[in-house]
Amino acid sequence: MDIRAIDLSATAGRSRLHGAAAGAKLASFALALTAIVVQHNVLVVAAVGLGIAALAVASRLPSRMVFGLAAYPGIFAAVFAFAAAPDPLTGSLFVAKAVGAALCAVVLVCTTPYPQVFAPVQRIVPEVVGDAMLMTYRSLFILAEKLDRLRVAVRLRSGLGRRHPLLAARATAAALGGLVLYALDLSQREYDIMRLRGYEGRLRITIPPSREPAFDAALVLGAAAVLAVAVWFRLAGAGLTPYSWLPATLGLLALFAAVSWRVTRR
Amino acid sequence: MTAPLAYPATGHDHAHTYGCDTVVRVSCVKHSYEDGTQVDLCGLEFTADRGSRVAILGPNGSGKTTMLFHILGLLTPQEGEVSVLGVDPARDWPSIRRRVGVVLQNVDEQLISPTVFDDVAFSPRQYGLPEAEARRLAEAALDLLGIAGLAARVPHNLSGGEKRKVALAGALVMEPELLVLDEPFEGLDPASRADLLGLLLRLTEERRLTTVMSTHDIDTVPEFADFAYVLQPGGRIALKGTPAEVFEQAEAMARSNIRPPVLAELFARLRDADPSAPHAALTIDDAVEALGRWKCG
Amino acid sequence: MSHIHIPDGVLPPWLWGLGLVVALTAVWIAATVAKRADVSRKVPLLGIVSALVLVSMSSEIVPIAYHINLTVVAGVLLGPWLGIIAAFIVEVVLALLGHGGVTVIGLNTLMVGSEMVIGWALFRLGVRVLGRRRVRVVTVVVTIVTLAITTTALVGIVALAGGGGAATRETGALDPASLRFQNPFGGGVFSLNALRGEAPALSGHAATELSVKRFAAVVYTLGPIGWVIEALIQAAVLGYVARVRPTLVFGGALSRRPSPLPVHAEVD
Numbered sequence: 001m002d003i004r005a006i007d008l009s010a011t012a013g014r015s016r017l018h019g020a021a022a023g024a025k026l027a028s029f030a031l032a033l034t035a036i037v038v039q040h041n042v043l044v045v046a047a048v049g050l051g052i053a054a055l056a057v058a059s060r061l062p063s064r065m066v067f068g069l070a071a072y073p074g075i076f077a078a079v080f081a082f083a084a085a086p087d088p089l090t091g092s093l094f095v096a097k098a099v100g101a102a103l104c105a106v107v108l109v110c111t112t113p114y115p116q117v118f119a120p121v122q123r124i125v126p127e128v129v130g131d132a133m134l135m136t137y138r139s140l141f142i143l144a145e146k147l148d149r150l151r152v153a154v155r156l157r158s159g160l161g162r163r164h165p166l167l168a169a170r171a172t173a174a175a176l177g178g179l180v181l182y183a184l185d186l187s188q189r190e191y192d193i194m195r196l197r198g199y200e201g202r203l204r205i206t207i208p209p210s211r212e213p214a215f216d217a218a219l220v221l222g223a224a225a226v227l228a229v230a231v232w233f234r235l236a237g238a239g240l241t242p243y244s245w246l247p248a249t250l251g252l253l254a255l256f257a258a259v260s261w262r263v264t265r266r
Numbered sequence: 267m268t269a270p271l272a273y274p275a276t277g278h279d280h281a282h283t284y285g286c287d288t289v290v291r292v293s294c295v296k297h298s299y300e301d302g303t304q305v306d307l308c309g310l311e312f313t314a315d316r317g318s319r320v321a322i323l324g325p326n327g328s329g330k331t332t333m334l335f336h337i338l339g340l341l342t343p344q345e346g347e348v349s350v351l352g353v354d355p356a357r358d359w360p361s362i363r364r365r366v367g368v369v370l371q372n373v374d375e376q377l378i379s380p381t382v383f384d385d386v387a388f389s390p391r392q393y394g395l396p397e398a399e400a401r402r403l404a405e406a407a408l409d410l411l412g413i414a415g416l417a418a419r420v421p422h423n424l425s426g427g428e429k430r431k432v433a434l435a436g437a438l439v440m441e442p443e444l445l446v447l448d449e450p451f452e453g454l455d456p457a458s459r460a461d462l463l464g465l466l467l468r469l470t471e472e473r474r475l476t477t478v479m480s481t482h483d484i485d486t487v488p489e490f491a492d493f494a495y496v497l498q499p500g501g502r503i504a505l506k507g508t509p510a511e512v513f514e515q516a517e518a519m520a521r522s523n524i525r526p527p528v529l530a531e532l533f534a535r536l537r538d539a540d541p542s543a544p545h546a547a548l549t550i551d552d553a554v555e556a557l558g559r560w561k562c563g
Numbered sequence: 564m565s566h567i568h569i570p571d572g573v574l575p576p577w578l579w580g581l582g583l584v585v586a587l588t589a590v591w592i593a594a595t596v597a598k599r600a601d602v603s604r605k606v607p608l609l610g611i612v613s614a615l616v617l618v619s620m621s622s623e624i625v626p627i628a629y630h631i632n633l634t635v636v637a638g639v640l641l642g643p644w645l646g647i648i649a650a651f652i653v654e655v656v657l658a659l660l661g662h663g664g665v666t667v668i669g670l671n672t673l674m675v676g677s678e679m680v681i682g683w684a685l686f687r688l689g690v691r692v693l694g695r696r697r698v699r700v701v702t703v704v705v706t707i708v709t710l711a712i713t714t715t716a717l718v719g720i721v722a723l724a725g726g727g728g729a730a731t732r733e734t735g736a737l738d739p740a741s742l743r744f745q746n747p748f749g750g751g752v753f754s755l756n757a758l759r760g761e762a763p764a765l766s767g768h769a770a771t772e773l774s775v776k777r778f779a780a781v782v783y784t785l786g787p788i789g790w791v792i793e794a795l796i797q798a799a800v801l802g803y804v805a806r807v808r809p810t811l812v813f814g815g816a817l818s819r820r821p822s823p824l825p826v827h828a829e830v831d
Contacts, residue, residue: 003621004422006660011420033665037571069661080573083781084721084774094573101571102661109659113420115380117659126594128602128609133652135610136617137380141422143611143618172631173796176619177803180636183615184808184816186375190607192340193376195359196368197436198392199603206384208418 003140005065009110015059016215017107022116022207024216028223029108035223035230036100042093043244044233048226049100050251054258056107066110070103119205131203135190139183146182150175288349289444289476290314295336295346305329307336307346309503312495314478316443319470321487321509322480324497325523330480331371332501334448337478338368351444364393367437371448373429376436377421383408385421386435393440407439411465427458431465438469445470447479451486459483463490484527488513488548498522509548529553571664574724583669586651589676593647601817608816609645612637613652620657635706635797636804638679639686640816646679647672670720674713682709695813699802706794707787714786722775 010018017025035048056066077098081091109117114137122130154174210216229247233240292312298304307329314320322330335341336348339355348355351362370376379385386407390400408414411431421429430450437445450466451459463486470477481487487494488509496505496512496519504522505512513519513530525531529548533556536543544556597605619633638646654671657663663671682705689701805812 003617003660007420008423011423033571037666073661073663077573079781080778084778086774097571097573098664101664105659105661105665113380115384115420118380121655126591126598128594128597128606129590129648129651131606132609132613132648133655134380135378135607136613136652136656137610138378138421139611139614140617142374143614144621147618170799173799174803176631176633176796177800179618180615180640180800180804181807183611184608184640184811187608187611187816189370189372189375190378190611191604193368193370194378194603194607196338196340196363196366197378198363198389199606200392200394201602203379204384204387204391205380206387 002065004144005062006069006106006109007114007141009062009065010113013059013061013111015061015111016212017055017059017111017219019211019215020111020219021210021213021216022112022119024210024219025108025112026117026120028219029104031220031223031227032104033101035227036097036104038227038234039230040093041233041241041244042089042096043248044230045093045096045100047247047251048230049096049103050248050255051226052100052103052107054251054254056103056110057255057258057262059107059111060262061107061110066103066106069106070099073102074099115205116207119207122203122205127202131201134203134205139186139190142186143179143183147175147179150178150182154178287316288313289316289351290320290337290478291347291349292333292336293347295333295343295348297332297336297341297344305332305501307333307497307501307503309498310495310506312503312506314444314476314493316476317474319477319490319492320479321491321494322478322497323482323484323487323494323512323522323524324480325499328497328499328522329501330497331448333497334446334478334480337446338366364389364440365443367440367442367445369430369433369437369445369447369450371452373426373433374422376433377429380420381417382413382419382421382424382432383417385432386417386439388436389440403439404435407435410438410469411435425458426453427455427461430454430458430462434462434465438473441473443476445475445477447477447481449481449483450479451481451483459486466490484524488527488529496522496524510546513548514546571666574667574670574720578720578724579664579666579670581669582667582673586669586672586676589647590651590672593644596644597648604817605645609641609649609652612641612645612816613649613656616649616653617656620653620662631796632675632678632793633797633800634675634678635682635686635702635709636800638681638683639801639812641679641683642815642817643680643683646683647676650676650679674716677716678709678713681712682706685709690813695805695809698805698812699798702798702801703794706797707790710786710790710793714782714790718775718779718782721778 032048032052036045039045039048053067057063074095077095078091081094085091085094115134118130118133118137122133125133151171154171233244233247290313292307294306294308294311296304296306296308312322312333322333324330332341336343337350337355339348339350339357339359342356351365353362355362368376377385379388383404387400387404390403391397395403405414405417408417411434413428413431413435416424416428416432421432424432447466451462454462466477467490469475479491491509494505494507494509494512495503498504498521505515505518513526516526516534519526526534527548529550530546533544533546533553537545542560544560547553547556597609616633616637619631634650637649641649651668651672653675654663654668657671658665658668685705685708686701689705690698693701801812810818
């Protein structure tokens with residue numbers, strides 16, 4: 001979970017998806033996620049996941065990071081499936097849903113700077129929660145850097161190896177102890193700064209205007225179409241189940257096309 | 267007050283006139299910290315007059331940051347008095363906060379908002395200015411610092427020099443009368459340092475900003491400051507005067523663990539070797555001129 | 564077991580919806596309480612402690628890939644109300660990173676929030692009973708008890724999901740005999756039988772239910788390993804802070820004097 005790498009991808013990426021309006025991406029994310037939630041046909045869920053994967057590949061997102069992040073909840077879903085699912089097919093549905101939903105979220109945050117993702121949430125939650133959320137975002141980078149330095153220092157000074165779990169845990173605990181103190185001092189300094197700069201409550205975020213409204217519209221319409229298909233398959237039930245391979249094949253083709261496009265336009 | 271000494275000009279117009287329009291005054295302030303450390307900012311009185319650029323020098327632990335924190339009202343003096351723009355900042359900070367701009371030592375911690383533009387617009391928005399006015403002020407500050415191109419960037423991806431410029435834009439956005447800088451050149455490479463120094467000189471000249479700066483960077487003091495204060499360990503204000511006046515007092519400087527700028531040391535050694543050598547020149551231009559005159563007899 | 568790694572769409576809508584409503588209500592009440600005094604001090608504190616929990620989660624213990632949560636530490640530092648808000652912030656960020664489902668943000672907030680609240684309450688009780696010199700022992704016991712309670716709550720959630728008809732799933736199963744996809748259910752998703760407390764109409768196929776017993780067996784077998792690691796690390800962290808700055812541990816992060824040490828905690 002390298003938050004810095006995600007942030008870099010979101011802020012430095014130049015694809016059309018990166019340039020799309022945050023609102024359009026959030027709406028598309030919500031629609032695609034709903035499609036995954038309502039659909040209980042493993043092949044249709046897989047199709048949605050494949051479509052999102054195609055979008056990630058076409059947007060030149062760092063594949064290892066994106067798919068690694070999306071796979072992480074897949075591992076937990078597999079454990080959950082092993083523990084709770086009545087049969088392998090239901091288990092595979094759990095994993096497909098976990099990976100698909102995570103892929104949705106990861107593609108959103110890898111193409112949209114955090115402030116823009118948070119802006120709508122910040123507006124609807126109480127002031128203290130919204131402002132603290134934005135402070136969390138800024139502090140994450142300061143603390144992550146500090147933890148890296150503390151870890152290296154602890155390791156160098158104690159000569160602790162990385163491979164021994166107990167020693168590694170001890171080194172991590174020592175670094176975290178230092179980090180807690182640093183973090184609390186930091187919160188005091190942030191308070192001072194906010195006071196000096198006139199903080200009165202409610203941080204505001206500027207949302208940049210859309211660069212390509214047509215692309216935004218296409219994105220939302222595409223996501224709406226995916227949801228419509230998912231709902232259609234769900235409502236139609238048995239009638240459409242024999243054709244479940246169709247969306248999955250389409251998703252595979254989209255992914256293949258995206259990979260070919262990325263390779264040829266390297 | 268020490269008597270002004272007859273030293274050659276260092277290239278600045280030393281317009282510092284004691285007490286004519288004092289913006290900052292710190293009179294024998296004492297402060298003890300939670301861990302028992304005691305800082306007594308006594309000895310000489312600290313003042314900064316309107317339009318002057320004042321540097322605070324001193325070793326680690328001498329109380330430079332403590333002095334700035336008192337000026338900013340972040341600490342309440344247990345003894346002594348602090349006056350900034352005519353009020354006690356610890357008590358009445360809200361009444362003067364729009365008139366004071368601040369850049370603290372670790373600018374990373376100072377940049378609160380998620381994007382550069384939002385950070386520069388932070389104060390105008392918090393002061394309740396209409397959004398259009400806040401945006402206008404932020405854009406003007408970004409233009410002033412030449413960083414309009416960074417507006418949409420996130421602060422943590424900027425270089426050290428860029429972060430400092432963003433913090434400075436945030437400090438100047440409300441067009442303050444007093445600018446407080448804590449170690450503004452720390453951690454900058456020589457090119458960024460020269461860039462920031464030039465920028466600060468231009469801005470403070472143009473806007474006639476009163477500037478109080480704490481620094482370890484001795485070489486920037488002759489170039490930037492009209493007036494300098496030297497603190498000893500424990501906080502005692504031991505010296506004050508123009509940079510030339512202060513740097514001539516080698517023994518007192520040594521007691522404060524401060525080594526004078528290279529040029530001052532060079533001229534001191536020249537005078538040791540040859541009493542006809544010129545008095546210290548603290549900038550390269552002045553040194554070239556003084557040495558040229560000396561060479562020509 | 565700090566947050567639920569149950570994917571979106573596995574729990575029935577009434578359950579995650581109810582979780583969301585309860586969590587948002589708790590966050591709203593907590594925000595109202597927090598706003599009563601000194602809010603400008605609480606905002607950076609909340610932001611930074613939430614970031615601290617997130618950063619600790621990104622720090623894995625190599626080579627066993629266990630990530631730490633620091634929820635009890637955060638609870639002790641923040642207290643119950645701010646703890647609930649921090650839990651919500653952490654879960655929103657984690658959901659956006661794909662680390663926890665978006666629909667289960669509410670349930671996850673309640674789980675992590677309860678860890679902070681229970682951890683805070685038990686820690687205070689433990690220190691009162693065993694004394695301030697036993698911070699490490701108290702933290703180990705409190706963390707294990709807290710995690711055992713929240714793990715049981717997690718099993719309860721799965722039981723709620725698995726016990727009723729709402730947990731039944733169609734899977735679009737491929738029948739190996741006929742090589743045809745079968746549809747176990749005739750009912751549509753928007754019929755929301757679960758909300759009416761009815762089982763979905765089945766069309767001659769077996770309903771699939773979550774196996775609560777097996778789930779409980781797995782989490783109660785694997786869980787204690789995590790509880791112990793977590794307890795030892797949180798004890799080391801709180802013990803360290805208690806030695807260096809006892810007021811933070813025994814009085815909470817807001818107990819400090821408003822006037823801080825200067826930048827970088829040195830008199831410069």
